[in-house]
Amino acid sequence: MDKPLSAIPPSAMRRPERMRPELPGLGNDPASVRSRLEMLEKLLERSFRIPVIRRDVGLDAIAGLVPVLGDVMTAAMGAYVVWEARNLGLPKWKLWRMGANVAFDTAIGAVPLVGDAFDFFFRSNSKNLRILRKHLDKHHPAAGVIEG
Secondary structure, rough: OOHHHHHOHHHHHHHOOOOOOOOOOOOOOHHHHHHHHHHHHHHHOOOEEEOOOEEOOHHHHHHHOOOOOHHHHHHHHHHHHHHHHHHHOHHHHHHHHHHHHHHHHHHHHHOOOOOHHHHHOOOOHHHHHHHHHHHHHHHHHHHOOOOO
């Protein structure tokens, strides 16, 4: 027979909680920020390989072909990397260096034809990720990603 409601303990009467899938890299901790920015750098600089010349190309070089909108979009993504670095507490001189990389890439990339070739070779997001990795390896060694 069924038990009366008074015989069921209160802990068993709680509603089941919804299962929330945890997506990697959505937190504010250094390891999550690192994985998120590594993914963004790969999207912007090394999305696919051009087979004939065996060179990796990303969204930064491709979007640069669209005259104004492409450059603004990739500059905003580069600025996001600098913003995340600021949230992690990088020193101001490193932030200025990262910002200069993004500004230089945006300014030269905005020049028609010359800027498209420049975007193919100058990878500001890779440079900025290298600065960020060096800082994280020194100040947050637990944020290092171990791949196996």
